[in-house]
Amino acid sequence: MSAVEPGGATRTGWVAGDVDHAAVAGTARRWGWWFVAEHRIRAMRSYVVSWALIGVGSPFLFLMGLGLGLGLLVDANRGSQGVDGVPYLTFLAPALAMATAMQTASQENTYGVFGGFKWFPMFFAMHGTPLAPWQIVVGFQVSVLARVVLPLAAFAGVIAIFGIGDPLRALLLVPIGMLLSTAVGFAVMSWVATQTEDRGQLSFIERFVVVPLTLFSGTYFPLETLPIGLQWIGWISPLWHAAELGRVALYGAELAPGMVLVHLLYLVALAAVTCGLSIRTFRRRLDR
Template sequence: MSAIASRITADADAVDHAVVARRARTRGWWYVAEHRIRSMRSYVASWFGLSIGEPFLFVMGLGLGLALLVDANQGAQGVDGVPYLVFIAPALMMASAMQTSANENTWGVFGGFKWFPMFFAMNGTPISAAQIVLGYQLATLVRVALPLVTFTAMILLLGLGDAAGALLLLPIGLLLAASMGFAVMAWVATQTRDRGQLSFIERFVVLPLTLFSGTYFPLETLPWFLHWIGWISPLWHAAELGRAALYGAPLTPLMALVHVGFLILLAVVACALSIRIFRKRLDR
């Protein structure tokens, strides 16, 4: 009788393991995202502080400082036909999304391989490399969503541009965060040692793109030989979409398609590349 009971228990355990494995194969991306989101609790205070404080300081600081100076010199014409704060608000929002996504995909991805090799542990389960990549990026979008919501609330509170257009900034910002996140992830996943090169992302990618993507002034005001930086910058494409949505900046349907297509193409290509690199590194 005890042998039969043992057999029944063993069969039940086998069924449970099979169910768990099947769920991991279909929901692995969600398990990875949930794990990453839960791990953010260790710095939730700074997360909320930066996500709420940074948009407030940027908008109010520039609005009460640089914007007053620019508007005083530009007169009623403003920049791009609107007050300077309205002009830079969507670009600042997109720059914040890009920076947050880049940071999450720099130290977090490297740490997942090197400092706390959670990716290798996940790979030891039925969770695939593709699910790890997608789940991690989903968690990054959750991290990016809070500052985007704060920026949107500030824009609505100050009455900058069209209210309905302000809400469109949210999906634009998330699309930018995904394209930038996958691109940074693909490069960081190839790094096996930290020799200081990880800080290059902030210093030589994020900062230059912020300065040369028409964030603080129209791209056309730069010398013609620097325009190409904006053309290949995901921030410029997102900022142009944001300005068109917020205050109706001139944008032809063809250029709107180019902007959206560039961001989607970058996200898809970088995602596929990230999956390939993850799979190769995890299966060694």
């Protein structure tokens, strides 16, 4: 019997007839989600240079521009109080890191998911193998996390370089951002997977969901400064919950008792519910 490489490919020198198809199917059923993630991560190599430049450069430009520009004005106007008891740049940095994670997850799950069904139907090809719909869904999100980790790590590095916060505490922004990416990613995926034609509605996510959430989730100013009629946007926004956790992690922002647990549970619940919706939608569409 021939040895079988991960994914079912035979080693060089072995003929196809020697493949143990039962073993290959069993491997796919156990590790199929990783095969999907690996496939997408390998495909990212075609634009890895631009991906890396954007992932590393954006945090530096954001924090330099807003921190040394807007931040100086805010701190000068508020004196030693700053915002939330810290300099404006310290208040802003965790939220910017979370906003970048949300935007990246949204982008990857918009055209990436739609294209996987419509333009280059790799999901249907995957479904023709022993891979289950849940493995395709989970594997796709794992590959998105690979995209999100770089800018989050870059934010942590820039925060350390600028002396905005403790480097070790800044590293906590990475797992918080990954949790946000998972929640947002599954939420976007669960809707995009229902779309069969592109009539311009895919761009609505960026323009009418991501941008408003970035503006009204306490990113650039405390949520409490908004009129009460607009604060509800932040309450339901995953970005606000993640930004609050990021501020606690970076500089120990004070929250009401139990709010850290509320923020965590909200993000986990959103990820779990929308993951289930995504799997159900994928199953229905792939079985047509």
